Amino acid sequence: MSRIGKKPVELPSGVSASLSGQTIEVKGPKGTQSFTATDDVTITIDGEAVTVTPRGKSKRALQQWGMSRTVVSNLVHGVQNTFKKELEIHGVGYRAAVQGNTLKLNLGYSHDVDFDIPQGITVACPKPTEIVIEGHDKQEVGEVAAKIRDWRRPEPYKGKGIRYKGEFIFRKEGKKK
Structure with a gap:
């Protein structure tokens, strides 16, 4: 039941x-x-x-x-409120900015990542290391957040990458001599 x-x-x-x-x-x-x-x-x-x-x-x-x-x-x-997902970017030189209907991500690749924001979703960057995703469809908000996070998932050694706000990253110990 x-x-x-x-x-x-x-x-x-x-x-x-x-x-x-x-x-x-x-x-x-x-x-x-x-x-x-x-x-x-x-x-x-x-x-x-x-x-x-x-x-x-x-x-x-x-x-x-x-x-x-x-x-x-x-x-x-x-239909009454909005759903909200917050992402944090960790890493030297990693940053995000919204330009028109595009989210520009600088994630350490040789090129910038341009993510087109879908209709019905609003993306804001209050700080260069924070991304706030809002919308009325919970599934779509979660899907957009997951797609953005997939560009640079947090790695377990230094914790660099895009993570959900408040997410705990299990850290591994590095190589020993």
Whole structure:
């Protein structure tokens, strides 16, 4: 049984949801988002709450139950607020800057890395060693943060690279004589 799936998703004031088939569309002050659930779950709207229930007791139905409820919850949060990921850059000479719709990363390569910022995502660099990614779609914000981080993952010896804010990097001991 999914403990997450059992809880209904409350719709705050100013947010409305509509259902057509397996597609739920959530409207709020920041925009509209939709999600199409699989046939393994049933989505119902009961006044000011959205409930997700599994169809049957198969393993896949129970897996989709909790996941679908979480996605609906993220939709409701996304049309009301923004999701935010913060990245830190560690390393001598490593820096980032936003120019128009492009994030320019200087990460020790022989060339600068130009990352095109997707539609619906805002990227800011309050300091040359910090990147703040914001958007209304949680999956897209996380995906953009992961793609930026992949350009220079933190290495375990000196800790140089791009890491999430507050992330702990397990350090290894260097070579001994």
